[in-house]
Amino acid sequence: MKKLLSLFAFLAITVSALTLVRAEDPPKEAPKKADPNIEQRIADLEAYVNNGSRGADAADAKITSKVSGSGPGHNAFQMVSAALVLFMTLPGLFLFYGGLVRKKNILSVVAQCFGIAGLVTILWWAFGYSFVFGDGSSPWIGSFSKFAFLKDVDSNPNTNYSYWVSHNVFSMYQLMFAIITPALILGAIAERMKFSAVLLFVGLWMVVVYFPLAHAVWGIDGAMNGVWNPKALIKSIDFAGGTVVHMSSGWSALVLCLILGPRLGFGKQNMAPHSMTMCAIGTGMLWVGWYGFNAGSAVAADGIAANAFTTTTIAAAVASFVWAMLEYIIRGKPSILGFCSGAVAGLVVITPACGFVNTTGSVIIGVLAGLVPFLACAYLKPAFKYDDALDTFGVHAVGGTLGALLTGFLATGDVNANLSGDPAKANGLAKLVGNGLWLEQLKAMAITIVLSVVATVIIAYVVKAIVGLRPTEEDETQGLDLADHGEEGYHG
Amino acid sequence: MKKLLSLFAFLAITVSALTLVRAEDPPKEAPKKADPNIEQRIADLEAYVNNGSRGADAADAKITSKVSGSGPGHNAFQMVSAALVLFMTLPGLFLFYGGLVRKKNILSVVAQCFGIAGLVTILWWAFGYSFVFGDGSSPWIGSFSKFAFLKDVDSNPNTNYSYWVSHNVFSMYQLMFAIITPALILGAIAERMKFSAVLLFVGLWMVVVYFPLAHAVWGIDGAMNGVWNPKALIKSIDFAGGTVVHMSSGWSALVLCLILGPRLGFGKQNMAPHSMTMCAIGTGMLWVGWYGFNAGSAVAADGIAANAFTTTTIAAAVASFVWAMLEYIIRGKPSILGFCSGAVAGLVVITPACGFVNTTGSVIIGVLAGLVPFLACAYLKPAFKYDDALDTFGVHAVGGTLGALLTGFLATGDVNANLSGDPAKANGLAKLVGNGLWLEQLKAMAITIVLSVVATVIIAYVVKAIVGLRPTEEDETQGLDLADHGEEGYHG
Amino acid sequence: MKKLLSLFAFLAITVSALTLVRAEDPPKEAPKKADPNIEQRIADLEAYVNNGSRGADAADAKITSKVSGSGPGHNAFQMVSAALVLFMTLPGLFLFYGGLVRKKNILSVVAQCFGIAGLVTILWWAFGYSFVFGDGSSPWIGSFSKFAFLKDVDSNPNTNYSYWVSHNVFSMYQLMFAIITPALILGAIAERMKFSAVLLFVGLWMVVVYFPLAHAVWGIDGAMNGVWNPKALIKSIDFAGGTVVHMSSGWSALVLCLILGPRLGFGKQNMAPHSMTMCAIGTGMLWVGWYGFNAGSAVAADGIAANAFTTTTIAAAVASFVWAMLEYIIRGKPSILGFCSGAVAGLVVITPACGFVNTTGSVIIGVLAGLVPFLACAYLKPAFKYDDALDTFGVHAVGGTLGALLTGFLATGDVNANLSGDPAKANGLAKLVGNGLWLEQLKAMAITIVLSVVATVIIAYVVKAIVGLRPTEEDETQGLDLADHGEEGYHG
Amino acid sequence: MKKIEAIIKPFKLEEVKDALHDVGAEGMTVSEVKGFGRQKGHTEIYRGSEYTVDFLPKIKIELVLADSKVQEAVAAIIKAAKTGKIGDGKIFISGVEEAVRIRTEEKGENAV
Amino acid sequence: MKKIEAIIKPFKLEEVKDALHDVGAEGMTVSEVKGFGRQKGHTEIYRGSEYTVDFLPKIKIELVLADSKVQEAVAAIIKAAKTGKIGDGKIFISGVEEAVRIRTEEKGENAV
Amino acid sequence: MKKIEAIIKPFKLEEVKDALHDVGAEGMTVSEVKGFGRQKGHTEIYRGSEYTVDFLPKIKIELVLADSKVQEAVAAIIKAAKTGKIGDGKIFISGVEEAVRIRTEEKGENAV
Numbered sequence A, B, C: 001m002k003k004l005l006s007l008f009a010f011l012a013i014t015v016s017a018l019t020l021v022r023a024e025d026p027p028k029e030a031p032k033k034a035d036p037n038i039e040q041r042i043a044d045l046e047a048y049v050n051n052g053s054r055g056a057d058a059a060d061a062k063i064t065s066k067v068s069g070s071g072p073g074h075n076a077f078q079m080v081s082a083a084l085v086l087f088m089t090l091p092g093l094f095l096f097y098g099g100l101v102r103k104k105n106i107l108s109v110v111a112q113c114f115g116i117a118g119l120v121t122i123l124w125w126a127f128g129y130s131f132v133f134g135d136g137s138s139p140w141i142g143s144f145s146k147f148a149f150l151k152d153v154d155s156n157p158n159t160n161y162s163y164w165v166s167h168n169v170f171s172m173y174q175l176m177f178a179i180i181t182p183a184l185i186l187g188a189i190a191e192r193m194k195f196s197a198v199l200l201f202v203g204l205w206m207v208v209v210y211f212p213l214a215h216a217v218w219g220i221d222g223a224m225n226g227v228w229n230p231k232a233l234i235k236s237i238d239f240a241g242g243t244v245v246h247m248s249s250g251w252s253a254l255v256l257c258l259i260l261g262p263r264l265g266f267g268k269q270n271m272a273p274h275s276m277t278m279c280a281i282g283t284g285m286l287w288v289g290w291y292g293f294n295a296g297s298a299v300a301a302d303g304i305a306a307n308a309f310t311t312t313t314i315a316a317a318v319a320s321f322v323w324a325m326l327e328y329i330i331r332g333k334p335s336i337l338g339f340c341s342g343a344v345a346g347l348v349v350i351t352p353a354c355g356f357v358n359t360t361g362s363v364i365i366g367v368l369a370g371l372v373p374f375l376a377c378a379y380l381k382p383a384f385k386y387d388d389a390l391d392t393f394g395v396h397a398v399g400g401t402l403g404a405l406l407t408g409f410l411a412t413g414d415v416n417a418n419l420s421g422d423p424a425k426a427n428g429l430a431k432l433v434g435n436g437l438w439l440e441q442l443k444a445m446a447i448t449i450v451l452s453v454v455a456t457v458i459i460a461y462v463v464k465a466i467v468g469l470r471p472t473e474e475d476e477t478q479g480l481d482l483a484d485h486g487e488e489g490y491h492g
Numbered sequence D, E, F: 001m002k003k004i005e006a007i008i009k010p011f012k013l014e015e016v017k018d019a020l021h022d023v024g025a026e027g028m029t030v031s032e033v034k035g036f037g038r039q040k041g042h043t044e045i046y047r048g049s050e051y052t053v054d055f056l057p058k059i060k061i062e063l064v065l066a067d068s069k070v071q072e073a074v075a076a077i078i079k080a081a082k083t084g085k086i087g088d089g090k091i092f093i094s095g096v097e098e099a100v101r102i103r104t105e106e107k108g109e110n111a112v
């Protein structure tokens, strides 16, 4: 009960804090604008095809547009992409992770994924979206109130983020990222963290780590948004979430699993995956869903999305093959888990890079993504004996870190004109591409790691103090499915 | 054999009735129309982006259009949406339901879903589509012959339903709804209805309940199509199927399960789900597929679709969380089935509302969707002791009814201009929005319930007379997989 | 180890052969072209909606286009389609096949699918894509070097294949076909071919069978590309791969399974599917993914895609129903495997036809697809006693062959204007449609069968000589999961 | 002490358990088994392949109890498990020399 | 009456069943078990974690039959189950005091 | 020869196996069973339906061994399997008349 109370208290506080947010000033009476002429109307239509801006989108526009709403091809793509990213978590991730735990804990993974989906949606609606994408506040944190309760987030595009995708669709698309990121952490702490602790931890972690970090990297006025913020403090780039998603979750996962300690019987009992088949199904779904994640991050069905789609495919397939072939050489048998881990690692490493590197870059990334995380999982973990149960650190932290760095080396303006767009010129990114960008990447990586590690330590101890982190020995032995949820994964 | 014969007889009669349908009058020689000028051509292109009508779409148009076919963004979205709705049934629904039955009946659920898919497709092709969307016949029933055998249903849009989506794609999209609706009934009668009886029941039910109801609600000249029919008799609204899909199936399910009687051993034997994992996978797929169901119901990748996408996400996530948290409070443990049921309930309740309510409305719907169906399943069912095996009534009937009503209270023209479009003005809906619409909704709900209940009673007894409803005790005990299909779900 | 070495040798040779490919001549300095005028700009935009060609696309164009890149609706559809086709293999096909094998071999099916995905991607990147779609070489084989390493395959459309879809997206879309085709073969040889042998066989088979065949049928200057090659030697048509995908894999599968010999204990031991449920899940995913396969083969979200979507739906549903009803009549019980097999057979048979036949044609195809492969699986196989373990021959070879032939009879210009387009007029196809086209189809079918059969014999014996085909008796008895991959599908 | 092994139809488990409980059996161990006997199996057809399944799912109950309670227990099982249809199952009784409760190390009849 | 318990390799089940049937055994009960013996298991590696699996899948056949039939049945099992490779399994014979057919309440040798 | 049947808690299997191995037991057969005893089960609720699960997962170890080794083996099992909490399980000992190693047809104590 205590745990539940604290959870609700947490929700209540955050939500009610917002009710204090006063109504914004009434929108200024806009001066009457002229209708577009034929030339402008055609240009607007061309802008739709090219994913460019309408005449009316300019800050000082004196004309309106006859196509001022969202555009079908882009909006369709973004909705499908959002659905695909949700598919990555429900059921993709819970199958990928769930297959790897023991039978008695399968449902706990499922519940944690569903619980996170619900909790994060509520936070996102209340203030999370605003905190990340509400501009005008600070380079390190978004506006708490601008889009609170998704106020003003309607079907018209927010041209800060897309000319042709509905603002509400964009916000839902980004919600799916906010859901999957903390869910990735579950892999490290699987089979031994109480449900109440997971929810409370995730709630706090979102506020302290994810929202600020996502703002800094992707907010239009974010400190580390090299591509779009002309005043970026750090000119780093991250197409679909190498730092925001994979590094943040992966490094936090390591810290949390160290604080939790290993599972009972770790290293002694057989903890083999209860269903490698299920894990493989999840992998297939993650791969398919990842197209929404990576190509969708172009926030348009344009040539950049096309490039991201391509590099994602190649990196995933190459890394999957490389990982398994390494096992083939070293151990004599390529494993299914090797193919699956390689595919996911490839997807992780290409994530920050997919919209910035060309095909050749993606092959290089694929090879390294099959190699480096493999070494981390196969040698680093046994050497240090931490119980990163399902290798969130080995795959996501190591992979995300590798990807963020490689993006610095392999990004090329050839595939993404935004790398030499006006903001990139203004902040200096344009000159750094192919020429020292990796140093900026290092800065962003360092900030991500420090924030994740420090915040996780603090949050973990706070949660421990309030509801406790681990189940009783008896509960853990019996399995979290029965202990936390009163159900079993399979009957009869 | 008898059962088979009657099934074929049923099919044969319906199909051959149609061969009597005479060829339509030859199309009248159309008067030569003028080419569009520059201004008109641009307007047509803008219409594509805005999902508006071309100049040539007007009934009395004197010009042609250079973009007279379907439009890529909308068509792409509609095809993907149709695929997503199919995904809801195969495999989404059969996993959601199949996971909840006992091992010995898993395949019977699968077979019923596949069987329905095949049967309904044949009916739809032969006359079902025409019966629903063939206009010009009556407010309560469509034209039996207009589009029989999908005659004239080609790749050009039928502008009654969409300016830019191919008519054949629209018909396939709607087919997927016609497939999933009767499949929902399976949840109530699971584990104890003969396969032959299921097929025969569904065949008759489609003709008597679904086709007329869908025409009345969604047909362009349907009696309850408040949004599009200027002469609507009842000015109710139902965006994606609160009445047509969920209430009709849910109330019919209750009646059918009462007529069938409870499963052997109900209340005595342990009938726990054989795989909660599978149920959760199905839930994830239903959620993802539901975007096709709800956003796709805009029949365009436009701002209304974007709004539906958004409200659907929020309602599902909130309801999932609320349902499980209620269990947490009341029983001390949030269950996976709670998360899953909540998500599905949220999706059900938002279905009629998704394109008509704003974000705030969707949060309210999410909270109530987590609460009301929870009470129905947890308290109403045990109190009355009916054996609604997998809670089709508790979730779909209760949820659909709740949703239809809430739509009446929460619909707002702000997110959907069609609520104050010409037809809505003509029939008076425009004035009712926010102002007594719920009374119209009540009328539509009453008609839906009466039709579903009465027709189901009659059809059930007809089927009972012809092929019988229940398997022998021995077959039921052994399980329907072996008895009806000669296969087992799992070996070794 | 030997096996591994030969695999790497194979990869190394093919890849390094390419490093010899010299750089292409520098692109000729293009003469400066004029900007389009208003009329032309509008025409270009209309071309986007209509999936037509821009003024600038003409070989001798003197103007540029303001929308010279990819177009959002088409590109979005193609990306989603590519993802759907991947979904067919991972996890669709491995579930469909994996459910049908015994528990001890489930992971081997998964590993083979993943292994093929990785291997084929590498070949495709290195030279495979070029070999298929690089034009200017020969009607029977593409250019080895034109697009080697995906050089010049960027986000702009290659107008040989699509006006509005990015070239790189097209190449990834086609990659997904190249992955699933050899994976289909796995069904015939399941449970008894070594992993190393599978990889080596597939590598060679792609080079010798798939790449040439795909070029001949789909390459812009391919010998059997009746629709697009004005100089086609054989005026046959194959919308989405009746010959290239299903016949090639199906006939090769038969040969390979004959060379391999039956599984140990075949005909004596019970080899019932270890999870019909899993097989049914895979079927649902295949069906959903097949929309990407078939409708996506229009390489645009246009009316032809819409038609393909429609015919695909109907054929699949009808065939599924027919197959199961045949079982109902003959054996008294409609089986789940019957519904699944019928659905897949319907999808296979409609594949070459989907973009060329109308709704009525698809019903005919559905009926025959439920009948003919059923007979092949139920009577032909037992009669001849070959061990086509999961019926790749019975479904894909028989179905593909049937489909290719029926396409010859049922294709109609009404649904696909390209059948009477300029190339079709030039090579004579236009006259053949509805009028002897089936003879051309027969020629293409004969070539496909001869190539598949002869090449498979040779490759199989080469592989046998190098790494051997079958596992030891002990390994086969223990199951390939442990023997080849050191893992088990399920624990605890 | 004796050991009773009863092979019964799966859906009879709950009733048998209750019946045994009623006659004072405080512990038992059950397992899922497959039975071959007079009750005939069934045939499954997967496309062209036909398999005869001779083994039917049964439940085996094992319980060890004092000699004095055996008759009562057997009667209880028969009463609860009997449907009168073929395949109802068998009961086998054999001797047990010693029993130990692991938790307390109690021995003999105290342990069962 | 005696009870024969035979632990055999899984893929030998069909053959053993047929062999037993041929020598007149009309009923038997089988279960899936895991065996530990001289036949060594295998190692599975899941990324960095290595697990030794000592237990191998085996089938246990239990049948109760009249004393007179025991020798023949044992011989039949051996004949059918033997591959000569390690891990072929064991046969154990023990006494059974009583047997009851639940359906008819027949007792003793008539019941088996 | 005797047969030891031990019902233990599932997570104790590895330890018991090792303990038995240490006292020289070279073979054993284990199966997954469900136990009913003093240890109470749990309740599962699925929406409106409540099910009481009385049977808890247990592991049954069967091993046949020479009379002389029985005491030692029983002690080893108790040592390894005991947690002191209810539900630790039972050990039953009964007589075995004959044992055969299928592979070699060895009989008696040589066969176990």
Ligand SMILES: Nc1ncnc2c1ncn2[C@@H]1O[C@H](COP(=O)(O)OP(=O)(O)O)[C@@H](O)[C@H]1O
Pocket (backbone or CB within 6 Å): D007, D034, D035, D036, D037, D038, D039, D040, D056, D058, D085, D086, D087, D088, D089, D090, E026, E027, E028, E029, E030, E062, E063, E064, E065, E101, E102, E103, E112
């Ligand atoms: N001699 C036997 N030894 C062991 N188990 C037996 C024996 N005979 C029958 N059984 C078990 O009892 C079950 C029921 O036996 P069966 O012959 O089918 O029916 P009935 O006992 O009613 O004649 C069988 O499925 C099998 O598990």
Ligand SMILES: Nc1ncnc2c1ncn2[C@@H]1O[C@H](COP(=O)(O)OP(=O)(O)O)[C@@H](O)[C@H]1O
Pocket (backbone or CB within 6 Å): E007, E034, E035, E036, E037, E038, E039, E040, E056, E058, E085, E086, E087, E088, E089, E090, F026, F027, F028, F029, F030, F062, F063, F064, F065, F101, F102, F103, F112
């Ligand atoms: N003493 C024993 N008690 C019970 N089961 C045994 C015993 N010894 C062996 N088994 C069973 O017999 C199987 C085969 O024994 P194993 O020693 O591997 O081969 P073999 O009998 O050919 O020497 C084991 O897997 C185990 O299930």
Ligand SMILES: Nc1ncnc2c1ncn2[C@@H]1O[C@H](COP(=O)(O)OP(=O)(O)O)[C@@H](O)[C@H]1O
Pocket (backbone or CB within 6 Å): D026, D027, D028, D029, D030, D062, D063, D064, D065, D101, D102, D103, D112, F007, F034, F035, F036, F037, F038, F039, F040, F056, F058, F085, F086, F087, F088, F089, F090
């Ligand atoms: N009389 C019995 N016959 C067979 N198995 C028994 C018997 N009594 C107990 N068992 C088995 O031993 C297990 C543990 O018994 P239980 O009474 O729960 O705990 P404890 O032995 O610690 O008192 C039970 O789950 C059951 O499997």
